Amino acid sequence: MEESLKNTLIRFLDYLKEGLIVIDKNKNIRYMNDYAKKLLNVENPEGKLFSEVVKDNYLYSLISADIKKELKEEIAIDGDIFLATVLNINGNRVIHFQDITPFELYKQxxxxxxxxxxxxxxxxxxxxxxxxxxxxxxxxxxxxxxxxxxxxxxxxxxxxxxxxxxxxxxxxxxxxKIQKKKVRLKGLINQVFEDLHHIASEKGVKLINEVSPGFTVYVDEKKFLILLKNLIENAIKYNRQNGTVKINASKKDGKVEISVEDTGIGIPKEALPLIFERFYRVDKSRSRSVGGTGLGLSIVKHIAEAHKGKVEVDSKVGKGSKFTVEIPSD
Ligand SMILES: Nc1ncnc2c1ncn2[C@@H]1O[C@H](COP(=O)(O)OP(=O)(O)O)[C@@H](O)[C@H]1O
Ligand SMILES: [Mg+2]
Known part of the structure; x- marks a missing residue:
């Protein structure tokens, strides 16, 4: 092969987001691309014995394994999962690594x-x-x-x-598609209050809409109703007997903040990062008795993100929780 083409290919191999190692029959390293060097944390490995440079017994077993055509193995390196393919070509052994962590997480x-x-x-x-x-x-x-x-x-x-x-x-x-239009927030909240009136009164929970009548938001009305309903329903369900649920809204720096605050059981600190995951429920047995699917908050998160916004939570066990949705004001 022509020298300049060879150089082009070598430069291309360094550009790849996959690892490539070539080892000769004496187990000396002939070649490693940049990705492989970074992954295995080695510098100038060419010409050195593989076992000297790479201190990983599992990888060593891969380069020593008896292979016929090819060998494919899933291996873990620094907590990530790689698909390693080992081939014998021209008396050399070629090892290729591909990071399949996202795919594995998706499968799980x-x-x-x-x-x-x-x-x-x-x-x-x-x-x-x-x-x-x-x-x-x-x-x-x-x-x-x-x-x-x-x-x-x-x-x-x-x-x-x-x-x-x-x-x-x-x-x-x-x-x-998110179809935004200007809507009065107070009206949306009152609509949700009406829908949830029966479960609130069963518990004696007082619903307070503190949003001023002229306050407008730029949202997909149908989806935003679903978001509000899920947050307010939680604030009622996980409240104490005769507690309160208060809704507030404010505008600042091109952003709207809407908060749903309750006087309920609160959420333990270690559960806070998990509650937006699908099906996660803090206390399975108690949550089951109040009913629910464990999907509400992930729906809320998706709707907030679809509006280019986010949802945050602040909570104290035994005192209550405050969920805040932030979206652009237009
Ligand atoms: N306002 C809240 N106060 C206390 N815990 C809450 C509140 N909102 C949500 N949680 C906790 O987060 C979990 C997930 O909420 P969600 O996704 O709406 O599912 P579901 O309400 O169907 O259980 C609930 O099961 C509950 O444990
Ligand atoms: Mg819920």
Whole structure:
């Protein structure tokens, strides 16, 4: 091959975001591209024995392994996952590394997601089965009525899970465009208060809308209603008996801040980074008794981000939580 073409190829190999190592049959390093050097933290390795330069037993076993055509292995280096391909070419051994960490994380998340959804659907179905079997044999109308009420609650639970999954899937696929328009925030909040009035009054929770009547936001009305509903519903559900939920809004430096503050149970510090994850619930058994899918806050986060905004939380266990949504004011 022509010298200048060789140089071009070598420069290209240094440009790659994948690692390449060539070792001869005496296990001396003939070549390492920049990525491999950085990954294994070595300088000027050419001509040196592999075992002298690279202190990784697993990699050493890869270069010594008996291979026929090729060998593919997943290996961990500094907490990241690489797919290593080992080939014999012209009496040399070539090792190629590709960082597959994002793909592995994605695979794991997908697996967790499927098992979570299955679990969340399986539980109400088990209850429904039990209800049907009982009602089949029961004659007392009062007992039948209580069991049917149980069935209704579980159907509602499955229904809202599916609704939440559908919204989340659409948001994640960025399928739906955000259609912003100017709306009065106070009206949106009152609409949500009306929707949630029954669960608030059951708990004696007072809903306070402190947003001034003229305050406007530039949002996708339908999606923003979903965001507000999830935050306010949580503020009621995880509140104490006769607590309060207060909504405030302010504008500053081209940004709107909307806060939902409650007097509830609060969230432990170590759980704060996790609550926006799909299906995460702080106290599974307690959360189950108040109902919910564990998807609400990830929907909130997605809607805030779709508006080029963010959501933050400040909370004290036993005192209450304050969720703040920040979005551009136009
Ligand atoms: N205002 C709040 N006060 C206390 N805990 C909260 C509050 N909002 C959310 N959480 C916690 O975060 C978890 C996740 O919330 P979310 O995604 O809305 O799911 P869900 O309400 O369906 O459980 C809840 O299960 C609860 O443990
Ligand atoms: Mg919720």
């Amino acid at each position: 998340a997908k697996k967790d997601f499927v098992s979570n959804v299955s679990h969340e659907l399986k539980t109400p179905i088990t209850v429904l089965k039990g209800v049907v079997e009982t009602v089949e044999q029961e004659e007392d109308p009062a007992v039948i009525k209580t069991f049917l009420q149980k069935a209704k609650n579980r159907i509602k639970q499955m229904d809202s899970l599916i609704d939440d999954l559908l919204i989340l899937a659409k948001l994640e696929a960025k399928e739906e």
